[in-house]
Structure formats: C-alpha cells, structure tokens
Amino acid sequence: AQRVTQPEKLLSVFKGAPVELKCNYSYSGSPELFWYVQYSRQRLQLLLRHISRESIKGFTADLNKGETSFHLKKPFAQEEDSAMYYCAPQSGANSKLTFGKGITLSVRP
C-alpha cells in the first residue's frame, strides 16, 4: 500500500538554527514528491517539488531513493518559517496526491 510518514508532529527551534523536517514514503514505482506549507491564517500552498530541483525560501529537499526519504532542510531558520509542513508524494495515472499528517515548525526568536 502507498504510504507517507512524517514521524514528528512538532519541531521547535531557535531562529538561526538548522531545520530538518523528515518524510519517508513507501510507494510502488517512482512518485513525484512535493512539500506543501500552510502559514497561519493562509491557504495550503506548494513550497517546493523535487522535479524542479530548486531552493524556495532557503529550503531544499533531497530525494534519497535508497532510503525512500524526502527530507526538507534549511540551514538557518527564520521566524517567518513557522508553519505547518506536509510531505506529499504524487503518483498514479491520475497523479493522486497523498499527504502526510504534517509537522508544525515553530521558530522562536
């Protein structure tokens, strides 16, 4: 069965500290991988996707096919990074998106 796991519910760090939000997936085939983010009182929105290989707001995500992981990283967290983050593999003929349970990132001043 297809499954995505975000093992932590909450990560609290001080401003300037490194951040790593973990995501593991179990999928047949090669899914496309996304990170979505929801800031307070805002809509759920795309943060980044693996296929773009880009850095958004200082965040990067490395796909490790051997470990089936797609962890989200940022070297120096900012207070405005505080939000809910969801890992979401997408696969299948209809490109179905499956969300993890999400992790709350809290960046303290």
Place this chain on the structure above:
Amino acid sequence: EAGVAQSPRYKIIEKRQSVAFWCNPISGHATLYWYQQILGQGPKLLIQFQNNGVVDDSQLPKDRFSAERLKGVDSTLKIQPAKLEDSAVYLCASSFASNHPDTQYFGPGTRLTVL
C-alpha cells in the same frame, strides 16, 4: 490571477442534517479536487474531477457524500445525512492538468462542525 474560491467558510449543523459546499476553481484549470482534513491529519482526497467527469472517488463515502461538477467549472460537495465524524475542514483544489505531476492550488476551506 484569482485563486480558488470556496463558500461558506464555516458551517455548523446538527447530525442527520444535510449540508452543501461550493467551489470555484482557477479559470482554465481542468482538474478539481475535494479533500477532507480532520483535525491533526493531512488532507485526504475525497474525489477528483477532470473537466466534468469523475476520475477518482475511491475514498468518497458514497452512502452519504455526493459531488458534481456541472459544465466542468464550479463544483458542489454534499453530505446527507451528516454524522459527528464528518466534522472537518473541506478543501477544494484545482490544477491545470491531472495526467502528470502538477501543482495543486487550494481554496481557503470550509470548516464544518457537526453537533
């Protein structure tokens, strides 16, 4: 560009009542999705439309939930009768295409409380 619109934003009903949610996707987006997000969980896909046809409704509780997308634009999601466990945020999203990985754009959601 205008984003995905949803209404109402909040709804409180009693169990066994019926409720309907409306969604207007981004202009030109062929694919429309309805998700259910229960507190503490990630969004779960209920139904996916490609234009006005259903392409995935495998997780839609069809005994009480129904959805339509007439004319391939706006969509409505209905629950009849509602149960306590239907309390959740209902999210609508749209994307340009569905036959390859594509960014989904989300609406603000409708928060449903069933008493």
